[in-house]
Amino acid sequence: MFENIQKALAERVTGDAALAAWRRASLASACAQGLPGPRDEAWRYAPIRGMERLSWVPAAPSPPASDSTSLRELLPPPLPGFARMVVVNGRVDAALSSHAPAAASGTVVDSLQGLDAAAAADVDAARALANNSFAILGRLLTEQPLQLVLDSTAGSRVQLVFVTTAAGRDGPSPTTLRMTVAAGCRAEIVEEHLAVKGVAAFANHVVDTALHSGSDLLWTRLLVSAADARHLETVRLQQALNSKASLLQIAPGNTGLRSTVVATLDGAASQLQFNSVALGDGNQHLDQHVLIDHRGVGAKSTEVFRGLAAGRARVAFTGHNRVMPTALNTDTRQSLRSLIAGREAEAIARPQLEILTDAVQASHGATVGTLDPQMLFYLLSRGLEPSAAQSLLKWAFLQDVVSQLRPAELRTRLEALLLARLADPLLSDLAP
């Protein structure tokens, strides 16, 4: 596979010598370690079988699709007050995007051809991605890396929509995004991933996010794809002094998902709230691996995961919380809960605490189980049908996370989506 990639890259490694050198070095690193597989502990539950057999040559982008009716129908409605950037097969579609509101609030939304040059100088990024060949390949193969600089103290609000229309049989469509929230600034990002049904789309998404001192980011990520799509991603979040981030991921299900999140709380008193929901059904295979690395004094993190596995789905979550010797007085809390709602379903919730200092408060809890029979009987004793009672309890199970969705327009839409997934007409009453 790497021969194919080297060939594909040969045409691109031109011009700037430093950039070319970085790309060659990155590729050499990926070649040396190969792709991770099920024998690697961190990838044990990832849906990555057969990846080495793909050519990994990016699928040819579809023709300009702005005027495509099916594409417009696929897109979520614009969120009021948000700038919108639509990226189709890795390229910004200007006709479907609207920058004006963001510009008015001081946000800079731009694509940056030279992102790799910046990445080449980013030693931390290279280190964070060093053991993840998928991320390296994603960055190397992306044709149009994107950059968002969020620098408004009044608050920047951006809706990012990534659409994959290309078939994924030869390899994933890569996208790379770098986000920066400037010191003291507030930002709200809604990031949605969509795929056209019927083409077995496959995305490889790489995000690098830096929060500067005193910044505040509310980041909602919707990992929706078509039921036949696969989504592979690497999300890196780096937080400076007194920064606050709230990252909420919703994975309502597709054929395969691997989300690798590496959050580094470098700055003193930096705070991270990480929430995640995953719903798997049929033969879906959803895997999330989250490392929260506490490095600054007084760092604080809370991690909540709610997973639901129905049918023959496998839903896995690994929450690795590491507290470095420098991170005195860290406060880290973790709650991982998974629900098995199918005889052949599999749910995995793995808490991993690695504490390398004494002055720390840490709590964690992980449970995997079925619907509570006492709750179920209570609802039945009030006359509810078993299917309705089960759906209601599944819905209730997700509420810890779903109730935190903002803005209201997004919550309404996502609740409707999740209710549809839980598939019971009785629950339509619950939608706001």
Next chain:
Amino acid sequence: MLSIKDLHATAGGSKVLNGLNLEVKAGEVHAIMGPNGSGKSTLSYVLAGRPGYEVTHGSVQFEGQDLLAMSPEARARAGLFLGFQYPVEIPGVNNAYLLKAALNAKRKQHGEPEVDAFDFLTLVRSRMRLMQMDEAFLSRGVNEGFSGGEKKRNEILQMLVLEPKLALLDETDSGLDIDALKVVAQGIETLRSEQRALVLITHYQRLLDHVAPDFVHVLGRGRILRTGGRELALELEQRGYDWLTGQAA
């Protein structure tokens, strides 16, 4: 309304009910008393259809139907209500939703349309006033974070909204202070009518001071040991259960 004949049942593999007989007619209020482990709660769970409670012998007719052949939800829709001794908390499902869903399930059973939102709120608010419950409870998760007394009030609120034909109230008075007991008793009295029946499972006489029973039964070793009027409850208060359970032994 309810006819229990020679009922034997096991819970967790142990025999708990051993030939219990009971007749409850419309308009009657029955109190079932008895020491711990006598089978009171098991009786209520068996009647409500809780999984894990197996009937090994006997029959139960409810309104002429074979109750034991019905699913728990069918029993509820047919008009049987169980007020739980330990109401379960269900975070994420709000009270208003459950009340409405339960009411609509019952209405569907009777071929009636779903309740109008305005009518529903009017009904629920009137019942909440009766139970001296704040309307804020409607938007809270079912029993979530409720005190013991609030949970019991919530059970009675559900009963008043659903207006069952037969209510089995399992130790609804336990854990209530004097004022809360009066409120709960008032709620129970509200439901009392010639068309309905109540079965109160209790340890203590004090609930019966507020809801006068027509019959008092003493349960021991899984069957009715003695049946009397209200005076039997007063006698139990004085003498305890030993003189009856001892005779049975």
